[in-house]
Amino acid sequence: MIRPLSVQLYTVRRALAEDLPGTLARLAAIGFDAVEGFGLAEFGDALAEGLPVAGLPMPSAHASLSGANTDAVFAAARRLGVGTVIEPWVDPARWTTRKDVEAVAADLNGIAPRAADAGLTIGYHNHWFELENRIDDTSALEVLAGALDPAVILEVDTYWAEIGGEAAPALLRRLGERVRFIHVKDGPRVKDIQTQTAVGSGALPIAEILAAAPQALRVVELDEFAGGDIFDALSESHLFLVGPAGLAEFEA
Numbered sequence: 213m214i215r216p217l218s219v220q221l222y223t224v225r226r227a228l229a230e231d232l233p234g235t236l237a238r239l240a241a242i243g244f245d246a247v248e249g250f251g252l253a254e255f256g257d258a259l260a261e262g263l264p265v266a267g268l269p270m271p272s273a274h275a276s277l278s279g280a281n282t283d284a285v286f287a288a289a290r291r292l293g294v295g296t297v298i299e300p301w302v303d304p305a306r307w308t309t310r311k312d313v314e315a316v317a318a319d320l321n322g323i324a325p326r327a328a329d330a331g332l333t334i335g336y337h338n339h340w341f342e343l344e345n346r347i348d349d350t351s352a353l354e355v356l357a358g359a360l361d362p363a364v365i366l367e368v369d370t371y372w373a374e375i376g377g378e379a380a381p382a383l384l385r386r387l388g389e390r391v392r393f394i395h396v397k398d399g400p401r402v403k404d405i406q407t408q409t410a411v412g413s414g415a416l417p418i419a420e421i422l423a424a425a426p427q428a429l430r431v432v433e434l435d436e437f438a439g440g441d442i443f444d445a446l447s448e449s450h451l452f453l454v455g456p457a458g459l460a461e462f463e464a
Contacts, residue, residue, distance in 0.1 A: 216245040217453060218271065220395065220433035224442060225250075232258045236266035242447050243454070248393075248431050249273035250300070252288040259292055269293060271429065272367070272393055274300040277334060278319045286330040296333045296392065298367050304341040307352040317359035324363045335365040335392065340403065343376025343383070351378060357387055367393035367431070370421050371408070374401055381417060384424035394428045396421065396453070397435070405435040410445040412452030422453075 219239055221228055227235040232255065239247060246269045249259065263270060270292050275285045277299045289297050299320065306312045320336060327334045342353040353373075357366060368391050370380040384391055398414030399407050411432060412418060422430065432449050439445065 215430060215454070217243075217450060218246040218248050218393075218429055218431040219244045219446060220248045220250070220274075220431050221255075222250050222274070223432070223434045223437075223446065227442070228255065233262045233265065236262045236268055238443055239446070240266045240268055242443070242450050244268070244432075244446075244450065246271055246429075248433075249292065249294065250275070252285065252292065252294075256288050256291065263292065272296045272298055272335075272431070274298050274337065276300070277323050278302065278316075282323055282326055286327060286332055289332060290330060294332070296335055296365065297327065298335040298337050298393070300337045301339065302336075304339075304345075307342050307345045310347050310355060313347065313352050313355045314359045317356050317364075320364050321359075321361040324361050328363065333363065333365055333392075335367050336360075337367040337395070338369050338372055338376075340372045340376035343373050343378045351376070351383075354383075354386065357390060360390075362390075365392040366390050367395065368425070368428075369395040369397070369433075371395065371397040371399065371416060374416060375403055381420040381424040384421065384428075389427060391425050391428050393431055394421070394425050395433045396430050396449075397433050398449075406438045408434045408437060409439060410434075410452070411449035413448070418452075 224235050249270050273294045275297050302316050306316055338353050343351045345352040347355050373380045373383050398411045398416050399409050401415050437445050
């Protein structure tokens with residue numbers, strides 16, 4: 213069985229702003245099974261109309277939660293059929309001490325019951341600094357995981373994990389079932405997002421990453437792409453992950 217593949221709409225944010233229905237149609241034509249949202253307030257009305265037409269569900273979405281009007285966020289998410297709302301960024305200054313990281317966890321833990329009342333799950337998405345910062349020889353992200361309520365899930369951005377100095381497959385195995393989504397992206401392991409490439413054409417160990425988190429929904433993302441048409445990069449990524457060349461390798 214081929215696993216479903218999602219794509220983070222931030223990857224095509226410029227095209228989305230110009231032609232949302234056409235952009236969704238192109239993603240569906242490539243073969244993506246779902247999308248991950250962002251900018252729910254900005255794009256909510258158009259997405260509510262366009263997603264059913266394109267036949268694309270939105271199981272997850274990025275939205276600021278800490279300090280935000282979560283009632284509005286949750287209402288927008290439910291309207292779009294989102295099941296999991298993921299906090300995409302917490303200030304890097306809050307990841308340097310155990311006390312600060314535990315405070316981040318407390319914020320998310322406090323929001324989780326309100327999300328559950330709305331029929332939603334919440335999660336956290338990492339960048340590099342949560343892995344780069346060490347607390348008693350443990351990455352700050354893993355300190356966070358240890359302090360989170362079991363109701364709060366993780367979306368591990370495997371590219372940023374590697375940039376932060378952690379081997380993504382080993383990290384995924386340590387975090388285990390808490391990881392419900394993974395960002396699958398590729399490139400030369402540098403912070404310059406302009407160097408990111410189609411999945412399968414960079415330096416990341418994609419096969420090992422996927423094998424380390426079989427329970428997680430795979431979400432393809434490119435933060436930037438300087439190599440030509442972003443839709444070509446997404447097509448190459450999709451083919452690599454589920455096409456004839458990739459199927460045997462990744463579907464053990």
